[in-house]
Amino acid sequence: MTGTPASPNPSTSVTDTISQITSKPLYTHSTWGYEVSDLATGEALLSQTNDTMFVTGSILKAYSTVAALAVYTPDYRFQTPVYGIGAIQDGVLTGNLVLVASGDFSFGLRDQADGTLAFNSLPEVDHNYADTGLPGPVLLKDSDPLAALNQLAAQVQAAGIREVQGDVIIDDRLFETFDGWPDGSIAPIWVNENVLDITVTPAGQQVTVDWRPQTAAYSVRAGDIRIVPAGGETQLNAELVQSGVVQISGQIAADANPLQIWQIPNPADFARTAFIEALARAGITVSAIATGANPTNLLPPAATYSETQKLAEHTSPPLSEFTKVILKVSYNRAADLMVCLVAVQNGDRDCPAGIAPVITTITQLGVSQNSTFMFDGAGSDERDRTTSTDMTTFLRAVAQQPYGAAFREGLPILGVDGTLATNQKDSPAAGKVQAKTGSRIHGTPDDRFLITGLTHVGYIEAESGRQLVSAVMLRDVPLASLDELFTADGDLGALEVAVQQGL
Structure with missing residues (x-):
């Protein structure tokens, strides 16, 4: 595995819990990547395969909505x-x-x-x-x-x-x-x-x-x-x-x-x-x-x-209300619309022309052009890629921008609303994790399913009071039925609970 060593060492209980989640038989042939950093200092607290590119799924909407907020402002x-x-x-x-x-x-x-x-x-x-x-x-x-x-x-x-x-x-x-x-x-x-x-x-x-x-x-x-x-x-x-x-x-x-x-x-x-x-x-x-x-x-x-x-x-x-809808329900065509509107603000009437200024915006927020690739606004293109390090770097930078609060308030809340409303609903971390979710799943000719990307990125208010940024990514998960998608997504939520409770 590749990645930057985390420092200081998190508690054994956190790492043990994460290991129990990621080593389940369901993930024998899968790859996990994650990074958890201190929001204020950027100090990496947990990381694994954090510099490896993953299929984004809908977390790419974080990039397109932030670009729209940046050029139009939340009050537009x-x-x-x-x-x-x-x-x-x-x-x-x-x-x-x-x-x-x-x-x-x-x-x-x-x-x-x-x-x-x-x-x-x-x-x-x-x-x-x-x-x-x-x-x-x-x-x-x-x-x-x-x-x-x-x-x-x-x-x-x-x-x-x-x-x-x-x-x-x-x-x-x-x-x-x-x-x-x-x-x-x-x-x-x-x-x-x-x-x-x-x-x-x-x-x-x-x-x-x-x-x-x-x-x-x-x-x-x-x-x-x-x-x-x-x-x-x-x-x-x-x-x-x-x-x-x-x-x-x-x-x-x-x-x-x-x-x-x-x-x-x-x-x-x-x-x-x-x-x-x-x-x-x-x-x-x-x-x-x-x-x-x-x-x-x-x-x-x-x-x-x-x-x-x-x-x-x-x-x-x-x-800000429109970006909230996009992020809370993971609204694909509306996220694509944000790219079109960025193009318009950049003086162009062709939607694909909005991709370049979106990339410029997120690059200015610390995302690497060598490890993040964007082909649409929604994360529905299987070629879309990013890393957990790019995402945590981006999230920290966004928090310092005039539109940062509007973006964070638009994210689904673990156990409360949006695509995270039923995830870890009864856990002690419910209400304290705000994260954009993403998934890419494909049916197979023999009636099975393959997750090519399952992702959560966002902010965590730790039990200790520490403010964190987190990016959790998973790829290549074979499923016997579509119901197991929710099991896997629940495991990403469980990992966030371990972080929220233990850091």
């Missing part, structure tokens, strides 16, 4: 305005209504009255994971996918508009919509985070299908769905079978009520339809047909909008 708010382009007389806009997308991924869906964004914590899984096979995805409680559009429509009506004799257009020129990363399309406009949430409910030998948001853009129907006995396996798949029609097929257990998602391939077209319908609900007539392609050819030149043309605007909660 997304402003999504609506402009009337044309003459307005007696409540009639003769011209076009334009909604200018800002990259607000919540866009009302997660917005709370107290200025925060809502998120699910395990065992409830975020709806964006409803197509991954993970158990427990549910809709966010009391959420409204069309909230921001309804608010904007009401503002347009309050501005005196009752009719639009023209078209409605989504200006999505903030950056080029990009679909080259593993988790799907990243666009400047987000309505219901650009997915349809589909719920399938067995009823005897039939199923009922419901979905949201319901618009004229898409309907959802049941295809060939086989109902299997209660407790059986549920496997469903949604696909576009004809223009505007999504079909869900597969099999469902008689006692299941699963959530499935389908990613919308044309976010601007979808948002346009949904906005025209919101305007209708607000009593505003639009002469254009609600469905169809977003007519970007009718857009005015970029950056020519004036305040006098503004009819409405949606203002988001602060960016």
Whole structure:
């Protein structure tokens, strides 16, 4: 094994406990790497294979969210305005209504009255994971996918508009919509985070299908769905079978009520339809047909909008709330969005161009370009790599930055919330470990699974009162079933408990 010797020597009880965890038969063919350092001094207290690169999984989101916080600041708010382009007389806009997308991924869906964004914590899984096979995805409680559009429509009506004799257009020129990363399309406009949430409910030998948001853009129907006995396996798949029609097929257990998602391939077209319908609900007539392609050819030149043309605007909660959602639920496409927004701030409209300035930011925070490699913003690319030393160095430096508190407050808390809510819930360390989690797992042709990366990185408030930074990484773990993933993740949590209690 490689690594920097830890000093001073930790107590025997801590090292013994860690040895018991890492030497379990499950890890006979696996590799562990970790580093625990003093937050204030940087002194390495525990380390093993700490200079070796590991597959990151979602801990890479720490890099992309910090870069966004650094260039935009935690207090930044997304402003999504609506402009009337044309003459307005007696409540009639003769011209076009334009909604200018800002990259607000919540866009009302997660917005709370107290200025925060809502998120699910395990065992409830975020709806964006409803197509991954993970158990427990549910809709966010009391959420409204069309909230921001309804608010904007009401503002347009309050501005005196009752009719639009023209078209409605989504200006999505903030950056080029990009679909080259593993988790799907990243666009400047987000309505219901650009997915349809589909719920399938067995009823005897039939199923009922419901979905949201319901618009004229898409309907959802049941295809060939086989109902299997209660407790059986549920496997469903949604696909576009004809223009505007999504079909869900597969099999469902008689006692299941699963959530499935389908990613919308044309976010601007979808948002346009949904906005025209919101305007209708607000009593505003639009002469254009609600469905169809977003007519970007009718857009005015970029950056020519004036305040006098503004009819409405949606203002988001602060960016710190968005990065919190990304980190707490491990939201892949939103982490990719942060890279796109970094590119925009760097004067580029191509999402991949955001990777270089992210690397520049984290390099300035002590990360080595020789041992950290980034191919997306979410950690979903199997080529993403970092080391535990890079992570602890980075975490120490982040803590000294103006955005450091916002980043730390966004991390999942062991035994309390986010992806760590059920991990070590009843341990004495619950509530005292804040860490981003990551995992990369692959099914095999013979129905087994292989963990290529399982990771936790973050901050620990030790029982002694000492403040620590920690990075724990594991790779190449064979699993007989997906349930063993949670066993292994629990072992990473148990290692953090040993550190929290013993240092």
